[in-house]
Amino acid sequence: MKQDTLRYRLLEAQLELARRGDRAVVLLLTGHAVTHKGQLVNRLNHWLDNRHTEVHALAPSSEEQARPYWWRYWRRVPERGRVGIFIHGWHGDALFARAERRLSPGAFEDRLARIREFEAELAAAGVVLVKLWMDIGRHAQRERLQALQADPALAWQVGPVEWQRHVQHAAIQALGRRLRDATDVPYASWKRLALRAPDEQLPRVGEALLDALEAPSASPRPVVASSLAALPEAPALLHTDPEVARRLDKSRYRERLAAAQARLAINAREAARRRLPVVIVFEGQDAAGKGGSIHRLTAALDARQYRVHRIAAPSDEETLRPWAWRFWRRLPADGRIAIFDRSWYGRVLVERVEALARPDEWQRAFAEIRQFEQQQLEHGGVVIKLFLAISKEEQLRRFEARAATPHKRHKLTDEDWRNRERWDDYRLAIDEMFAATHRHGAEWTLVGCDDKRRARLAVIDTVNAHLEARLQSSR
Amino acid sequence: MKQDTLRYRLLEAQLELARRGDRAVVLLLTGHAVTHKGQLVNRLNHWLDNRHTEVHALAPSSEEQARPYWWRYWRRVPERGRVGIFIHGWHGDALFARAERRLSPGAFEDRLARIREFEAELAAAGVVLVKLWMDIGRHAQRERLQALQADPALAWQVGPVEWQRHVQHAAIQALGRRLRDATDVPYASWKRLALRAPDEQLPRVGEALLDALEAPSASPRPVVASSLAALPEAPALLHTDPEVARRLDKSRYRERLAAAQARLAINAREAARRRLPVVIVFEGQDAAGKGGSIHRLTAALDARQYRVHRIAAPSDEETLRPWAWRFWRRLPADGRIAIFDRSWYGRVLVERVEALARPDEWQRAFAEIRQFEQQQLEHGGVVIKLFLAISKEEQLRRFEARAATPHKRHKLTDEDWRNRERWDDYRLAIDEMFAATHRHGAEWTLVGCDDKRRARLAVIDTVNAHLEARLQSSR
Numbered sequence: 013m014k015q016d017t018l019r020y021r022l023l024e025a026q027l028e029l030a031r032r033g034d035r036a037v038v039l040l041l042t043g044h045a046v047t048h049k050g051q052l053v054n055r056l057n058h059w060l061d062n063r064h065t066e067v068h069a070l071a072p073s074s075e076e077q078a079r080p081y082w083w084r085y086w087r088r089v090p091e092r093g094r095v096g097i098f099i100h101g102w103h104g105d106a107l108f109a110r111a112e113r114r115l116s117p118g119a120f121e122d123r124l125a126r127i128r129e130f131e132a133e134l135a136a137a138g139v140v141l142v143k144l145w146m147d148i149g150r151h152a153q154r155e156r157l158q159a160l161q162a163d164p165a166l167a168w169q170v171g172p173v174e175w176q177r178h179v180q181h182a183a184i185q186a187l188g189r190r191l192r193d194a195t196d197v198p199y200a201s202w203k204r205l206a207l208r209a210p211d212e213q214l215p216r217v218g219e220a221l222l223d224a225l226e227a228p229s230a231s232p233r234p235v236v237a238s239s240l241a242a243l244p245e246a247p248a249l250l251h252t253d254p255e256v257a258r259r260l261d262k263s264r265y266r267e268r269l270a271a272a273q274a275r276l277a278i279n280a281r282e283a284a285r286r287r288l289p290v291v292i293v294f295e296g297q298d299a300a301g302k303g304g305s306i307h308r309l310t311a312a313l314d315a316r317q318y319r320v321h322r323i324a325a326p327s328d329e330e331t332l333r334p335w336a337w338r339f340w341r342r343l344p345a346d347g348r349i350a351i352f353d354r355s356w357y358g359r360v361l362v363e364r365v366e367a368l369a370r371p372d373e374w375q376r377a378f379a380e381i382r383q384f385e386q387q388q389l390e391h392g393g394v395v396i397k398l399f400l401a402i403s404k405e406e407q408l409r410r411f412e413a414r415a416a417t418p419h420k421r422h423k424l425t426d427e428d429w430r431n432r433e434r435w436d437d438y439r440l441a442i443d444e445m446f447a448a449t450h451r452h453g454a455e456w457t458l459v460g461c462d463d464k465r466r467a468r469l470a471v472i473d474t475v476n477a478h479l480e481a482r483l484q485s486s487r
Numbered sequence: 488m489k490q491d492t493l494r495y496r497l498l499e500a501q502l503e504l505a506r507r508g509d510r511a512v513v514l515l516l517t518g519h520a521v522t523h524k525g526q527l528v529n530r531l532n533h534w535l536d537n538r539h540t541e542v543h544a545l546a547p548s549s550e551e552q553a554r555p556y557w558w559r560y561w562r563r564v565p566e567r568g569r570v571g572i573f574i575h576g577w578h579g580d581a582l583f584a585r586a587e588r589r590l591s592p593g594a595f596e597d598r599l600a601r602i603r604e605f606e607a608e609l610a611a612a613g614v615v616l617v618k619l620w621m622d623i624g625r626h627a628q629r630e631r632l633q634a635l636q637a638d639p640a641l642a643w644q645v646g647p648v649e650w651q652r653h654v655q656h657a658a659i660q661a662l663g664r665r666l667r668d669a670t671d672v673p674y675a676s677w678k679r680l681a682l683r684a685p686d687e688q689l690p691r692v693g694e695a696l697l698d699a700l701e702a703p704s705a706s707p708r709p710v711v712a713s714s715l716a717a718l719p720e721a722p723a724l725l726h727t728d729p730e731v732a733r734r735l736d737k738s739r740y741r742e743r744l745a746a747a748q749a750r751l752a753i754n755a756r757e758a759a760r761r762r763l764p765v766v767i768v769f770e771g772q773d774a775a776g777k778g779g780s781i782h783r784l785t786a787a788l789d790a791r792q793y794r795v796h797r798i799a800a801p802s803d804e805e806t807l808r809p810w811a812w813r814f815w816r817r818l819p820a821d822g823r824i825a826i827f828d829r830s831w832y833g834r835v836l837v838e839r840v841e842a843l844a845r846p847d848e849w850q851r852a853f854a855e856i857r858q859f860e861q862q863q864l865e866h867g868g869v870v871i872k873l874f875l876a877i878s879k880e881e882q883l884r885r886f887e888a889r890a891a892t893p894h895k896r897h898k899l900t901d902e903d904w905r906n907r908e909r910w911d912d913y914r915l916a917i918d919e920m921f922a923a924t925h926r927h928g929a930e931w932t933l934v935g936c937d938d939k940r941r942a943r944l945a946v947i948d949t950v951n952a953h954l955e956a957r958l959q960s961s962r
Contacts, residue, residue: 033807074549078820079764080866086815091807122865129858136851137809289554329802332508332566334612340561345553376611383604390597391555 025225033093035138043146273312296400318349500700508568510613518621748787771875793824
């Protein structure tokens with residue numbers, strides 16, 4: 013399959029999964045050290061819609077250590093409609109615990125039995141499992157370790173753990189064989205991938221995932237779809253960059269995008285090293301390009317570091333508590349990045365305009381939001397807020413283009429058209445939101461989005477500027 | 488108010504709160520050391536229905552430390568319809584952090600401002616706050632510390648922290664005054680209680696809580712009530728103790744109950760000391776007396792150590808995941824006790840009988856349940872499973888008594904009568920459940936409940952026997 017075709021089909025299949033919501037998909041990668049696992053997950057993640065994807069590479073917390081082993085994985089089982097990716101996961105735990113003699117041979121066999129049971133239970137509940145073993149010969153591994161270590165830009169990827177796993181190559185090979193034999197079942201079979209360059213390996217990983225996404229569904233379930241009404245047009249105070257009229261040509265764009273992403277990768281790694289928590293808020297009108305901007309932003313990030321939270325209608329556990337509870341629970345831990353595709357600002361936008369909150373409730377929310385962000389700042393967090401604005405004319409053009417394109421038609425709903433009619437109400441709400449919440453340390457950045465390319469660059473530049481300001485000040 | 492009246496009104500008001508589900512109540516106790524706070528919370532908790540109560544005394548986990556300070560309290564905000572009790576809580580944090588100079592004077596003032604904001608936000612969302620300051624003079628405190636230390640049975644209550652707080656009595660007194668001044672607002676005012684014996688103090692704490700429970704509701708909300716259909720009668724293989732026919736007289740019962748509870752208190756404290764996680768499952772027919780048995784059991788426990796999970800219909804976040812997810816998330820941490828009022832066995836009882844699960848699903852559940860319990864055992868947990876059985880005749884008598892008693896009428900629903908009609912279906916399901924899940928280390932104990940007193944004793948004795956067996960074997 014051509015790479016572009018694969019990528020397109022993966023995204024389509026994932027969106028179809030999210031729409032149907034009939035099962036979850038879990039992709040597990042484990043195997044030898046320095047087999048590009050992290051890189052592959054990052055690239056694959058870039059292909060996927062990260063509003064429906066979560067990546068896990070575990071270092072168990074004290075809350076996890078204080079409970080039965082499997083608790084840490086049960087709490088991370090993805091919801092139906094979502095894709096969960098685990099690096100090493102329960103297979104790696106078993107493998108390395110045995111290699112490092114933290115598990116006796118008998119305990120290792122018991123663990124394999126537990127893995128079979130756990131996977132059977134997931135499969136029975138409609139979770140599709142994809143298990144990949146990343147292989148490499150001992151000699152090739154040594155060469156890769158040495159090459160990485162010799163390159164100053166890559167040397168951080170090699171530490172004592174990688175060398176220890178190289179020394180234990182034969183043991184890991186044998187344990188891996190036993191692991192795969194013991195847990196290879198029809199509904200969760202292993203696929204073994206020999207070392208290749210990431211460019212060659214990626215299609216193989218992608219195809220394995222595509223098979224899982226496209227597998228026929230056992231029992232159709234009702235579609236559970238709920239989405240927050242989108243915001244319309246920009247308020248008067250938003251001025252778009254006059255440069256926007258002149259579109260940025262594609263080759264310049266690509267060059268500048270690559271440079272901005274490279275900077276972002278460095279900044280994000282440094283933020284993780286210093287354990288800075290980062291929150292990035294995306295608000296803006298429908299069709300302004302939030303999804304595309306988030307996609308370009310996360311392309312530069314390590315999939316293990318961030319999570320995208322798509323904010324739709326609250327769950328019933330959330331409606332039973334004060335409104336801010338559902339945002340508090342999503343705050344990132346130190347060193348992590350939480351990206352909000354819509355956010356707590358819905359309280360003073362859609363909930364206000366659609367009368368889902370009473371006037372006293374949304375009025376109070378301005379102060380509550382300021383406090384919420386203030387508390388993140390006091391904890392040492394970075395708060396970056398982006399409002400993506402397009403003109404009313406451009407929005408109409410995009411709506412019409414969506415309606416005309418078969419695979420984009422699902423992005424356009426009746427609600428989108430309805431929201432356009434409430435233009436002035438939203439305009440007032442947005443004006444007041446800026447006035448009340450544009451504060452030192454938690455400033456809003458307005459991004460004119462009539463030109464998508466400039467907008468995407470502006471988003472990444474803004475995030476870079478905020479991170480760099482913080483990293484320099486706290487040096 | 489007479490103590491019995493107060494107790495009755497508290498319970499009624501709490502059940503009314505749970506039924507209406509229109510707000511949550513948060514009770515906060517802080518103040519000087521050795522003012523019976525723990526004891527008062529335990530006794531109060533015994534008066535309340537602990538299926539709707541949660542008690543928190545925090546030592547922040549690594550996941551909490553890695554997030555903004557308030558995250559640890561936001562995640563513990565009770566659902567509407569529930570009561571949350573905090574010992575020290577955010578007030579104690581501020582007070583002692585300043586006394587121990589972990590907060591500067593300026594940071595302490597900032598924290599007080601944050602407390603005002605947090606409480607305003609809760610109050611606005613319909614959370615009623617009750618704030619109690621426990622006072623004691625310096626001289627009286629010294630006497631109490633010395634008396635406690637001299638009593639071998641109570642000396643564990645006094646450690647270096649208590650002595651340090653005694654040394655800092657004047658500072659804590661002054662900081663407490665400032666704390667109360669700064670956070671005393673109409674919707675969350677402070678009540679200051681001078682030291683009294685727990686018997687005298689308890690009514691004052693109870694009345695403060697009662698005021699909060701009975702306060703008129705600002706805006707009525709729809710009642711969200713969902714309950715799992717109850718199980719009917721015992722299966723044939725259940726034999727009730729022949730002794731049951733002879734009722735146990737009240738004074739004998741009280742004597743034996745007190746002795747069993749005293750034993751349980753010691754066993755539970757030892758389990759906490761050794762960081763054993765304990766799971767206690769209650770299943771049984773409707774009106775068999777699960778609620779009353781749980782109540783007598785928890786009377787002997789420290790409210791900070793246990794939590795009762797009432798299992799009703801799954802939330803929508805739960806229905807999006809494999810069925811066992813909602814039980815995994817409720818597993819206790821090491822040293823804690825989780826009591827399940829109905830449990831994962833609903834999968835093979837009500838879900839089977841009412842066809843809420845497909846035959847392949849509930850059949851598979853037998854193995855899944857065995858694995859779930861096995862994993863708790865492997866982690867070092869104690870699993871105690873109680874089935875409370877009554878005869879069909881006794882159930883009828885109790886249903887009729889409930890129907891005839893105004894304040895018990897709400898306990899009886901049409902579902903209860905409907906379940907009686909599915910007698911044989913449940914009988915088969917229960918028989919198969921025992922056959923499949925009565926396993927070494929996770930045995931079922933059948934308790935004949937036609938005599939409530941004997942049943943309650945049998946429940947506590949069973950829990951004691953299990954705990955003692957484990958505590959002896961792991962010594």
